[in-house]
Amino acid sequence: MSAEPVRPTDCSEFRLRVYEYIDAEMEEVDCGRIRAHLAECGTCMSEYERDLVLKALVRRSCACEPAPTTLRMQILARITTVTVEVRSEDSRG
Numbered sequence: 001m002s003a004e005p006v007r008p009t010d011c012s013e014f015r016l017r018v019y020e021y022i023d024a025e026m027e028e029v030d031c032g033r034i035r036a037h038l039a040e041c042g043t044c045m046s047e048y049e050r051d052l053v054l055k056a057l058v059r060r061s062c063a064c065e066p067a068p069t070t071l072r073m074q075i076l077a078r079i080t081t082v083t084v085e086v087r088s089e090d091s092r093g
């Protein structure tokens, strides 16, 4: 087995890419891997659900009531980190 065209998603990759998945900015093949991982991994499923809620909160707070600043900063910092990490992974090929 030398080629691994569709290797299974692990927890760390899931965490890197959960926002892409939530935003549907992901290739269908990657979505399938994330879904497969979510189906098997309760930890990531609860993380995914929490991220969905957080993201909804941020969106809503932009439109009307402000979210607590620290929470919002944490979320934004996390999104930035994820974006940078995904980019550096992409450039490696």
Ligand SMILES: [Zn+2]
Residues within 6 Å of the ligand: 010, 011, 014, 037, 041, 043, 044
């Ligand atoms: Zn997991």
